[in-house]
Amino acid sequence: MPPLTHLLALGGMLFSLGVFGVLTRRNAIGILMAIELMLNGVNINLIAFARYVWANSALGQVFVIFIITVAAVEAAVGLALIISIFRTRGTVNADEVDLLKW
Amino acid sequence: MVIFYLFAGAAILSGAMVVTAPRIFHSALWLAACLVSVAGVFFYLDAEFIGAAQLLIYAGAVTLLMIFAIMFTQKVAGWEAKHIQRGIFLPLLVAGAMLGAALLAVKDSDSLFQRGLLMAPPGHSSAQIGMELLQTYVIPFEIASVFLVAAMVGAIILARRD
Numbered sequence: 001m002p003p004l005t006h007l008l009a010l011g012g013m014l015f016s017l018g019v020f021g022v023l024t025r026r027n028a029i030g031i032l033m034a035i036e037l038m039l040n041g042v043n044i045n046l047i048a049f050a051r052y053v054w055a056n057s058a059l060g061q062v063f064v065i066f067i068i069t070v071a072a073v074e075a076a077v078g079l080a081l082i083i084s085i086f087r088t089r090g091t092v093n094a095d096e097v098d099l100l101k102w
Numbered sequence: 103m104v105i106f107y108l109f110a111g112a113a114i115l116s117g118a119m120v121v122t123a124p125r126i127f128h129s130a131l132w133l134a135a136c137l138v139s140v141a142g143v144f145f146y147l148d149a150e151f152i153g154a155a156q157l158l159i160y161a162g163a164v165t166l167l168m169i170f171a172i173m174f175t176q177k178v179a180g181w182e183a184k185h186i187q188r189g190i191f192l193p194l195l196v197a198g199a200m201l202g203a204a205l206l207a208v209k210d211s212d213s214l215f216q217r218g219l220l221m222a223p224p225g226h227s228s229a230q231i232g233m234e235l236l237q238t239y240v241i242p243f244e245i246a247s248v249f250l251v252a253a254m255v256g257a258i259i260l261a262r263r264d
Binding site: 001002003004005006007008009010011012013014015016017018019020021023024025027029030032033034036037040043044047048050051052053054055057058059061062064065066068069070071072073075076077079080081082083084086087092 | 103106107110113114117118120121126129130133136137140143144147148149151152155156159160163164167168170171172174175190192193194196197198200201204205208209210211212214215219220221222223227230231234235239242246249250253254256257258260261263
């Protein structure tokens with residue numbers, strides 16, 4: 001087995017890549033994809049601890065199942081919102097959708 | 103051991119391509135590759151149920167939804183790459199600082215095992231997940247199903263053409 005540190009580092013790297021993507025992408029769908037990347041980094045951390053630490057329970061994996069559920073919901077509702085914004089404003093560029101920006 | 107590093111390297115490389123690919127459609131395909139690699143890591147860590155769920159839900163359904171949404175919202179001629187680069191320096195600084203903090207925090211997490219934390223034995227866990235999901239955590243499980251129905255209805259109403 002690889003050391004626990006390497007798994008946690010993998011999770012941290014995926015999370016940082018997601019943060020970078022959220023900050024640089026202008027397309028709203030690209031931002032959603034970067035958020036999925038961040039959630040995957042978190043899931044790797046949870047699975048790593050569930051595998052390495054003896055706990056007599058599968059709580060880590062149950063937690064990951066709920067995260068995957070919420071991520072699927074987030075993708076469905078987010079993409080529906082994006083399609084609806086595209087219908088009314090003709091763009092999915094996050095810089096141009098700034099009606100609520102003061 | 104080697105297999106784990108292959109999957110991990112593939113996940114990081116394709117993850118980097120997701121956030122840097124100039125065309126959003128390519129970025130969705132790289133996202134699928136990244137999610138499949140992460141599923142490989144899950145299988146390697148004896149989490150076969152989570153790996154299968156990752157393949158079905160993430161690599162299958164979520165990526166497909168993304169590709170559908172991209173095809174709905176891009177003008178067919180509009181493949182020009184104007185969706186990245188609004189100042190690369192500050193995002194790089196923030197993400198790099200987070201990565202540095204994360205690596206610093208996990209640097210010597212293996213020493214926990216020398217200080218009395220017990221290492222789990224290898225073994226498959228699907229049966230235990232099923233038991234706990236329907237006994238200890240049955241209320242969150244039911245709430246999650248109500249949540250899914252609400253999200254499905256909401257998504258249909260939002261995306262519907264009036």
